[in-house]
Amino acid sequence: MSTTGSVKALVRDVCAHALCQTGATDPGLRLHHRLSIITFHRVLTxxxxxxxxxxxxxxxPExxxxxxxxxxxxxxxxxxxxxRALWAERHVKGAPLLAVTFDDGQLDNYLNxxxxxxxxxxxxxFFVPSQVLEDQRPLWYDQLATALRQLCTCIDPAAGQKGGAIGSEALHLLGELQTEQGTPRTPGPVDIASALEFTKAWTSSRREDWMRRARTLVPDPARASWDGFMSVDQLKTLATRGHEIGSHSHSHPILPQCPDDMLLDEVxxxxxxxxxxxxxxxESFCYPNGSTDGRTIDLVRRSGYQAAVTTEWGSNAVGADPLRLRRFDMNARNAQDRKGRLSQARLAWRMSGLHPGLGRG
Structure with missing residues (x-):
């Protein structure tokens, strides 16, 4: 970490600790009478x-x-x-409400x-794409991320760079990923998360075409034993133990990109x-990628859902639209202090509505 980065991290930790010690970021103060929702995705060793x-x-799991x-x-x-039921009563006493959610229906949610x-x-x-009830193939974003990693390996000297047609075509495919300004990236390995985010602006047909060409170079690898989705029996077990099962669409597409007939099927x-x-x-729906629009929200309402969650950061005030609920995405790195230790002060600050760059809702 650079000197500037170290100073910023130190200032951040000092601010988080001071706000925590004074009670300024105490959830009982900042989030009382609000509905907070947290989200996790995978739980892996x-x-x-x-x-x-x-x-x-x-x-x-730790x-x-x-x-x-x-x-x-x-x-x-x-x-x-x-x-949602308690929040609707408008007179919840004691500790503030927090709903715990998991997206994508992965097997590790059940096991870990x-x-x-x-x-x-x-x-x-647990928000589950209904497709996984019968189709255990990875969701499109996992398939694309895996392909990106393999393509990067094809051209990474440290991993044994491949020359000739394979290396050239891998560079070409990665070169199709551009910056927000539209200028091509420097040929070479890409940041997988950033590249994946970029492809979400593509149409589904463009993503499918890119994946088809990628698979000709890097066929799907053998799937890890821990990878997969929960079975119907496992989902039923969750329900019998008091957990809720919600819909995460059918195939996890970018819903605003869907034509009307596909959107109806997805919702x-x-x-x-x-x-x-x-x-x-x-009763509950989760917008894949958090992407939504008026047409999608209207269909969610008409389909009989009582609540729907986005990926917009923040908590929810009384009177918030139950079909556009905000959530706090839980990334362990964001809760760490400058020494890599999980920090209650850091997490409280991020959720308080006082953290620069993070809204409250």
Whole structure:
């Protein structure tokens, strides 16, 4: 870290500690009478996370345990459905409400997250794309991230650079990823998370075409034993233990890009499939990538959902639109101090609405 970066990190830690010590970022003060919702994605062991191309989407079981320990001390932690019901009463007493959510229905949620949730006595909401009930292939963003990592390996001298047609075509594919200003990236390996974010502005057909060409160079690797999605029986087990199952669309597309017939299937169709497979009423929806628009929100409402969550940072005031709820995305690195230690003061500051660059809602 540069000298400037070290100074900034020190100032950040001092501010977080001072605000915590004075009680300025205390959740009971800052988030009382508000609905807070946190989101996790994957829960992987440290070695599994190293093998995953999008480590920023994963916490370890130990990190999840730390987060839930903090939250259960300062919040009343429940599923989104339960939180919504309590919040609607408008006279919740005691600790502020916090709904715990997990996106994407990954198997590691059942294997690694469930034991931690039960140890803390916390029920959560699991948002599941209905496609995974029958199709265990990775979701498109995981497929694309894996392809990006393999393409980077093709041209990385440290990994044994491949010359000739393969290396040249890999450079060409990576060169299609551009900066926000539209200027080509410098040929070579790319930051996978940033490149993936860039492709979300593409049409689905363009992403599919890019993936088709990538697969001709780097076929899908063998899938790790820990990778996959929860089964119908596992989802039913979650429900019997008090957890909520919500819809995360059918195939996890960018919903505003979908034509009307596809959007109907993604929103209403996913609800029907999950209800039929699980024998449950599905009340909550999660917009894939947090992307939404008026057409999508209107369809979510007409499909019978009672609540829907975005990826907009912040908590929710009384009277907030229940179909546009904000959430706090839990990334363990963002809760660390300058020495890499998980910091309650740092997390409290980020959620308080006082942190520069982070809204409150």
């Amino acid at each position: 440290a070695s599994q996370r190293q093998d995953y191309p999008l480590p920023g989407l994963a916490v370890t 990190e999840l345990d730390w987060h839930l320990g903090y939250f259960t001390r300062h919040f009343r932690c429940v599923s989104l459905a339960r939180a 997250a469930l034991p931690v949730l039960e140890r803390h006595g916390v029920t959560a909401t 209403a169709g996913s609800k029907q499939r999950l209800e039929s497979a699980l024998g449950l009423t599905i």
